[in-house]
Amino acid sequence: MSRVRFTPLTVMALLLLALSSAVRSCPPSELAALLAFKSALKDSDDGVFTSWTGTDCCSKWYGVACDRNSRRVAEISLRAGPIYTTFEKPYRPSYMTGQISPEICKLTGLSSLIITDWKGISGEIPRCVSSLSFLRIVDLTGNRISGTLPADIGRLRQLTLLSAADNLIAGEIPPSLSRLTGLMHIDLRNNRISGPIPQDLGRLQMLSRILLSGNQLSGPIPASICRIYRLVDLDLSQNHLTGPIPEALGRMAVLSTLKLDTNKFSGMIPPRLLGSGISELNLSHNMLEGNIPDSFGASCYFTILDLSYNDLKGPLPKSMSSASYIGYLDFSHNHLCGPIPTSYSNTDATSFAYNDCLCGKPLKPC
């Protein structure tokens, strides 16, 4: 049996060993993936990547966060725009070009991917992101991302937030999206997405916001949407949607914002819609016809009620006087006719302008 001899050499070796474990480092494969991600993007010289040096990506790298125990990368969060601190001037360069490298798919512990408002980041969403099974948050708002959404996005079973608003994404909403049963927010506004809204989107019972405005979606509103119990905010405006407005939208428990403006919806306004809990209702620029339903009640509280630019006709409903509040009202550009209820005599005349024969204050006497 040989005894350990503390020669100067062994002491040195032990010291080095102690030191190297103190200088912490990311797993080499994660470090390599992050560096590849960085090199596919072009940031300014004083941009966010100046902090991405050394081998410990978990401690001082801006926008990178690791899991405490595994020390694997859990979050990439690069948001452009000013930061507000008490001491420094709110300044941060907020323009980046380049692409999102598929190498991020090697960060298999990733749960948040947030790359927002860099304006110049282009290319596609790497197909392989749908293999990142721990992803909970994907937010790519405000870039120039093109291509389609990954067809197998439905594999991301942990996903709660999907946002890719203000990009150049085309193609259809992948049908597999309806398998993301934990999804709470979906925001794909202002892209070039076409085709129908998936028929069974209503399976996503955790959804509270569906924001799809400013695309080229066509076809009807799927009836299943009306069964999403938690839905608060539904924005389908500025698309090519057709068909009637489902009556069941007026029976939803917590729906408070409904924007269907600038589409091709036809038929009558469902009476229930006016007597519901909706406080912001925009149906303007459609092809809605018939009378404005006489279904206002004391529970009506509208911050916005915009029915302008349709084919509505007939008199204003008597029950309008019983609404408890209508903040912004626009009935202009229809074919309405008859007296304006006196309780609306202080409303701006533009709210009633361009109809066939509405009369009384604020318009000319009957």
Ligand SMILES: *[C@@H]1O[C@H](CO)[C@@H](O)[C@H](O)[C@H]1NC(C)=O
């Ligand atoms: C309603 O929608 C129209 C058309 O999209 C828009 O111009 C208008 O500003 C909206 N109304 C309100 C009050 O936001």
